[in-house]
Amino acid sequence: LANTIIFATMLLTILGSSGALPAYGRYPTCQVLDVGADMFLIDCGEGAQIQMQQYKIRSNRINHVFISHLHGDHYFGLIGWLNSQSLFKRTKPLHIYAPAKLLAIINLQLEYTLSFIIEFHALQEGQAYTLFENEKYQVFCFPVEHSVPTHGFRFTVKRPNNIINKAAITQYEIPIYYLQKLTMGNDYIKQDGTIIPNHVLTFPKKPDLVYCYTADTLYTESILPYISHCNLLYHEATYTEEHSQLATDRQHSTAKQAATIAKLGMVQQLLIGHYSSKYKNTQQHLAEALTVFEQTTCVHEGYTIEIK
Amino acid sequence: LANTIIFATMLLTILGSSGALPAYGRYPTCQVLDVGADMFLIDCGEGAQIQMQQYKIRSNRINHVFISHLHGDHYFGLIGWLNSQSLFKRTKPLHIYAPAKLLAIINLQLEYTLSFIIEFHALQEGQAYTLFENEKYQVFCFPVEHSVPTHGFRFTVKRPNNIINKAAITQYEIPIYYLQKLTMGNDYIKQDGTIIPNHVLTFPKKPDLVYCYTADTLYTESILPYISHCNLLYHEATYTEEHSQLATDRQHSTAKQAATIAKLGMVQQLLIGHYSSKYKNTQQHLAEALTVFEQTTCVHEGYTIEIK
Numbered sequence: 001l002a003n004t005i006i007f008a009t010m011l012l013t014i015l016g017s018s019g020a021l022p023a024y025g026r027y028p029t030c031q032v033l034d035v036g037a038d039m040f041l042i043d044c045g046e047g048a049q050i051q052m053q054q055y056k057i058r059s060n061r062i063n064h065v066f067i068s069h070l071h072g073d074h075y076f077g078l079i080g081w082l083n084s085q086s087l088f089k090r091t092k093p094l095h096i097y098a099p100a101k102l103l104a105i106i107n108l109q110l111e112y113t114l115s116f117i118i119e120f121h122a123l124q125e126g127q128a129y130t131l132f133e134n135e136k137y138q139v140f141c142f143p144v145e146h147s148v149p150t151h152g153f154r155f156t157v158k159r160p161n162n163i164i165n166k167a168a169i170t171q172y173e174i175p176i177y178y179l180q181k182l183t184m185g186n187d188y189i190k191q192d193g194t195i196i197p198n199h200v201l202t203f204p205k206k207p208d209l210v211y212c213y214t215a216d217t218l219y220t221e222s223i224l225p226y227i228s229h230c231n232l233l234y235h236e237a238t239y240t241e242e243h244s245q246l247a248t249d250r251q252h253s254t255a256k257q258a259a260t261i262a263k264l265g266m267v268q269q270l271l272i273g274h275y276s277s278k279y280k281n282t283q284q285h286l287a288e289a290l291t292v293f294e295q296t297t298c299v300h301e302g303y304t305i306e307i308k
Numbered sequence: 309l310a311n312t313i314i315f316a317t318m319l320l321t322i323l324g325s326s327g328a329l330p331a332y333g334r335y336p337t338c339q340v341l342d343v344g345a346d347m348f349l350i351d352c353g354e355g356a357q358i359q360m361q362q363y364k365i366r367s368n369r370i371n372h373v374f375i376s377h378l379h380g381d382h383y384f385g386l387i388g389w390l391n392s393q394s395l396f397k398r399t400k401p402l403h404i405y406a407p408a409k410l411l412a413i414i415n416l417q418l419e420y421t422l423s424f425i426i427e428f429h430a431l432q433e434g435q436a437y438t439l440f441e442n443e444k445y446q447v448f449c450f451p452v453e454h455s456v457p458t459h460g461f462r463f464t465v466k467r468p469n470n471i472i473n474k475a476a477i478t479q480y481e482i483p484i485y486y487l488q489k490l491t492m493g494n495d496y497i498k499q500d501g502t503i504i505p506n507h508v509l510t511f512p513k514k515p516d517l518v519y520c521y522t523a524d525t526l527y528t529e530s531i532l533p534y535i536s537h538c539n540l541l542y543h544e545a546t547y548t549e550e551h552s553q554l555a556t557d558r559q560h561s562t563a564k565q566a567a568t569i570a571k572l573g574m575v576q577q578l579l580i581g582h583y584s585s586k587y588k589n590t591q592q593h594l595a596e597a598l599t600v601f602e603q604t605t606c607v608h609e610g611y612t613i614e615i616k
Contacts, residue, residue: 021392022358046388047355050330072391072417080336080354083380084329105416109380 008136008157010035010209010307012232014273014299015051019238019252020073022046023277027301028073031234032057033211035137035157041065041081042153042213048077049084055302060090064132066139067098068215069150075102079109086115093117097131097141099149125149128226142226144217147251152217154226157209161185162202172196209307212267216274218248219257221264228265231307234299235261237272240284246276255285259292273299316444316465318343318517318615320540322581322607323359327546327560328381330354331585335609336381339542340365341519343445343465349373349389350461350521356385357392363610368398372440374447375406376523377458383410387417394423401425405439405449407457433457436534450534452525455559460525462534465517469493470510480504517615520575524582526556527565529572536573539615542607543569545580548592554584563593567600581607 011034016027028045032052039061041048052059059081067075075098085094093116096102100122121131126149128142138156143149160183169179174188174196182188188196210230214223217236227233235258239247247254253261255272262270270293275282282298289296297303319342324335336353340360347369349356360367367389375383383406393402401424404410408430429439434457436450446464451457468491477487482496482504490496496504518538522531525544535541543566547555555562561569563580570578578601583590590606597604605611 020395022361025362027358046385047358050335050355053330054333072388076388076391077354080380080384083384087328108413108416 008036008159008209010155010157010211010232012211012234012305012307013055013057014271014301014303015048015055015057016043016045017273017275017300017303018045018073019274019276020071021277024280025301026275027051028076029274030077031213032059032062033155034061035155037136038063040139040155043068043074043215044076044078044081045073046076046080049081051301052081060085060088060092063092063094064139065094065096065098066131066141066153067096067102068144068152068213069146069148070099070101071148071216074215078102079106082106082110082114082118086110086113090116093119095119095121095132097121097123097139099123099125123149123151140226142223144215144223145220145251146216146218150215150217152212152214152223152226154230155211155213159206159208161205162198163204163206165200165202168201172201174201211307214261216252218251219253219261221261223261224265227261227267229267230265231268232271232305233262233265233267233269234271234273236274237285237289238274238276240279241288242284243276243278255289256292259289259296262293262296268295269305270296271299271303271305272296316344316467316517318463318465318519318540320519320542320613320615321363321365322579322609322611323356323363323365324351324353325581325583325608325611326353326381327582327584328379329585331583332588333609334583335359336384337582338385339521340367340370341463342369343463345444346371348447348463351376351382351523352384352386352389353381354384354388357389359609360389368393368396368400371400371402372447373402373404373406374439374449374461375404375410376452376460376521377454377456378407378409379456379524382523383413386410387414390414390418390422390426394418394421398424401427403427403429403440405429405431405447407431407433431457431459448534450531452523452531453528453559454524454526458523458525460520460522460531460534462538463519463521467514467516469513470506471512471514473508473510476509480509482509519615522569524560526559527561527569529569531569532573535569535575537575538573539576540579540613541570541573541575541577542579542581544582545593545597546582546584548587549596550592551584551586563597564600567597567604570601570604576603577613578604579607579611579613580604 015030018026031042237255238252323338326334339350520535545563546560
């Protein structure tokens, strides 16, 4: 148990990097975030279940789905994946966090065929709040600026309060059953009453791991409080500077704008994606983002990154 | 004009060969039938629009869509393709022939965003009848036996009544404007009143081209009247003989049963597909079908065949 807490990581896999229209082999938006004891599905564009097979995602591990908004390129793959989960005879409940209307869309097509319960949580328009939290994770949503109500998400994997100092616990003969209490900050009291202070037996807590996903959005600094100092930020970058007017008109961002948010938010690393179908490749996106923020990566289908 | 009538063909492209679950790179059912002046979409499983790009299908040419039944692997890709047609600013109306409930599914998701009119034609449960017919084509639907109301389709490209004999029309100096009338059986009357009989100026009519698609079905000889003597039959072959009980239970067919229908129907060629996800490859399907009907092909994504 102690080990699984100490080595908590996040593994993000990109299943779709395309904008509204699939193009040049790029699929619509879909990401999977493996947080160890759970797996989160972040948006679910058409073909998601096919991409999950392609990239060996064991999608029956997914218990929480987050849909940012109801443009088709962010949810048209959900109905197919839900249907397949039923064909695989899933029984575990599934939590879906999405705009309210999605429940009607699911029910109209799958109401009588689902093999499992959907716990549906309608996202509150324009609100920033915690969607769920337990001792291991927190998921928080925040509004972004797009042509329909849209939320970004912040995923936090909590680190243990402290990390076990293996040499010290051997030296002081601390029983195994007590290790978890040490990670939570308790001192150890020996049978003779001697107190071994917690800081002698542990190393200091590591900071929580935070991944932020902006979904589709116009450039807006209103999201900075929610994404600042995160380990990894995904920000959409539909256009290059040549088409910055299109970005404004269609309430999307350019790669340079994504990089500006990353810089202002002082994030550690930036991923950009959601490329318009007008671009055959994304070299120009990367070049423009790098002029503003050095730790930028252009994501493509199958890209994975571990946050630790 | 005369040329396009004389050389009328059908070009069928398979975009998905998988059964209910995508597997081993196989996509759910989708086919495109190019009949020259029009293009027909036959079922539309998830990822259809991505496969259309992959196989260079100019899908804005599609004006008629035929959905056999409302199991997801036959229609979950339609909503994405319709949405993309709107993003491409399509204005041409689109005819959709499908079970009645599909209209509600489309309207719930796309009612306010479609850039074009959908002419929706609800398939009449259990009925065999002509869906539409003009001077060039006929499309006919017939019921098959499956767990939900399901139709197969028969597509006919009509051949001209007669084929121009180029040597004869040169010899008799027939004016160009009269050629189409010759194809329709008229004699030619010269200015001096002499009659040149039609059979002198033309070759006999070639038979119509017929493609039949069974959709998902239990083995049933009730379809023989509709498919008999066609040029090309697609019959589902979800299972091999090893799993023939599954075929019965789930109201699907085995490859051998598909071949039996082809043989009894005296069709020219058979295509089989809709393979269960339990099979990594389809060698066994082919081997079993060939024991009954020699002109059998196992289709896979990107397979094309011209009927002429």
